[in-house]
Amino acid sequence: MPLKKITKDEILRISLDVFRKNGYHHTAMSDLARACNLQKGSFYHYFDSKELLMHAVLQNTLDNLKTNIFPIADSAEPARDRMEQLLKTFSKMMLMNEGGCILGNTTMETAYSIPEFKPTLQAIFDGWIASLKKIYLGKFSEETSQRMAEQTVMEFEGAVMLTKIYGGDRFFRDCYSRVMSRF
Amino acid sequence: MPLKKITKDEILRISLDVFRKNGYHHTAMSDLARACNLQKGSFYHYFDSKELLMHAVLQNTLDNLKTNIFPIADSAEPARDRMEQLLKTFSKMMLMNEGGCILGNTTMETAYSIPEFKPTLQAIFDGWIASLKKIYLGKFSEETSQRMAEQTVMEFEGAVMLTKIYGGDRFFRDCYSRVMSRF
DNA sequence: GTCTATATCAAGATAGAC
DNA sequence: GTCTATCTTGATATAGAC
Numbered sequence: 001m002p003l004k005k006i007t008k009d010e011i012l013r014i015s016l017d018v019f020r021k022n023g024y025h026h027t028a029m030s031d032l033a034r035a036c037n038l039q040k041g042s043f044y045h046y047f048d049s050k051e052l053l054m055h056a057v058l059q060n061t062l063d064n065l066k067t068n069i070f071p072i073a074d075s076a077e078p079a080r081d082r083m084e085q086l087l088k089t090f091s092k093m094m095l096m097n098e099g100g101c102i103l104g105n106t107t108m109e110t111a112y113s114i115p116e117f118k119p120t121l122q123a124i125f126d127g128w129i130a131s132l133k134k135i136y137l138g139k140f141s142e143e144t145s146q147r148m149a150e151q152t153v154m155e156f157e158g159a160v161m162l163t164k165i166y167g168g169d170r171f172f173r174d175c176y177s178r179v180m181s182r183f
Numbered sequence: 184m185p186l187k188k189i190t191k192d193e194i195l196r197i198s199l200d201v202f203r204k205n206g207y208h209h210t211a212m213s214d215l216a217r218a219c220n221l222q223k224g225s226f227y228h229y230f231d232s233k234e235l236l237m238h239a240v241l242q243n244t245l246d247n248l249k250t251n252i253f254p255i256a257d258s259a260e261p262a263r264d265r266m267e268q269l270l271k272t273f274s275k276m277m278l279m280n281e282g283g284c285i286l287g288n289t290t291m292e293t294a295y296s297i298p299e300f301k302p303t304l305q306a307i308f309d310g311w312i313a314s315l316k317k318i319y320l321g322k323f324s325e326e327t328s329q330r331m332a333e334q335t336v337m338e339f340e341g342a343v344m345l346t347k348i349y350g351g352d353r354f355f356r357d358c359y360s361r362v363m364s365r366f
Numbered sequence: 367g368t369c370t371a372t373a374t375c376a377a378g379a380t381a382g383a384c
Numbered sequence: 385g386t387c388t389a390t391c392t393t394g395a396t397a398t399a400g401a402c
């Protein structure tokens with residue numbers, strides 16, 4: 001009876017965890033293979049290079065957000081409820097994980113020196129900001145909503161950073177409270 | 184006539200630039216040596232390892248902040264003037280540079296996976312937050328000042344991140360305006 | 367599809383001449 | 385203090401057996 005074959009999707013999910021904790025350059029293909037219970041040589045059967053794998057991880061993250069998180073902004077519920085749901089699901093999926101945030105970490109580590117990941121990273125920021133803006137637009141002007149959406153993104157990614165240094169979850173709670181106090 | 188000998192301080196200044204642009208792991212000792220117009224072997228005359236060099240870079244950054252930036256919060260000027268001066272000098276020295284912010288970049292890249300730099304990184308965050316808090320305390324309560332100081336740090340580091348993706352300087356200007364509007 | 371073995375190269379670091 | 389040369393390790397990636 002053969003062991004269950006690993007799938008590309010499982011590899012993407014596991015690799016996301018490893019990249020988020022260790023960063024892109026500090027993660028070796030052997031680290032990723034070990035996390036998947038594969039030999040290094042076997043791992044290349046699924047992804048031809050580390051760069052292509054990371055690109056797939058980021059693209060997969062964007063797809064998941066487009067499917068499961070961003071549409072929350074378009075639901076028929078009141079703005080306050082949509083914002084609460086968006087912040088909570090986004091935080092759980094993207095921000096409040098061991099090692100921080102794949103989006104923030106990868107942006108800080110590679111955006112300047114390695115341009116390859118930038119389009120996908122930007123697409124994630126675009127979608128996040130656009131979703132927040134849609135909800136703010138229920139109560140605020142076009143201009144104000146855009147600024148508030150950007151401010152919310154900046155604050156939450158800053159919270160990821162401070163949490164890496166100080167631990168706990170109070171930075172996230174404070175960001176959440178400040179946003180919700182607007183509704 | 185021999186060429187001017189390079190000093191440890193010059194190496195620290197140049198290495199800061201290289202680390203900020205390329206990150207810690209993606210920077211090779213040969214990159215640092217080349218930036219200093221030295222051969223790789225010569226470079227080890229000054230610093231015995233990459234980790235010790237990075238530690239010295241961060242410690243040097245902390246020393247510069249303690250000497251030149253943080254004391255702005257203690258001056259006799261009105262709170263609004265102190266805040267303006269602190270934000271402007273801090274932004275110029277730390278945030279608005281090619282490659283972003285050595286503090287934010289290094290925190291995101293290494294805080295989880297490499298604990299060695301954390302104490303110095305935390306000391307920088309501590310000093311930055313404490314300085315902002317001192318100024319807020321002129322107008323706000325203890326509790327509120329602490330939260331506002333943390334929020335300001337989060338927003339500005341978030342601005343560094345968004346600037347890496349979108350370019351320009353409007354994220355910094357928006358953060359600046361939001362803080363100054365409190366005075 | 368997974369394994370072992372290996373090729374290739376780059377990076378951290380050292381040795382010793384000048 | 386700077387250089388060239390070299391050691392050693394670890395990382396990306398490939399080859400070929402099973």
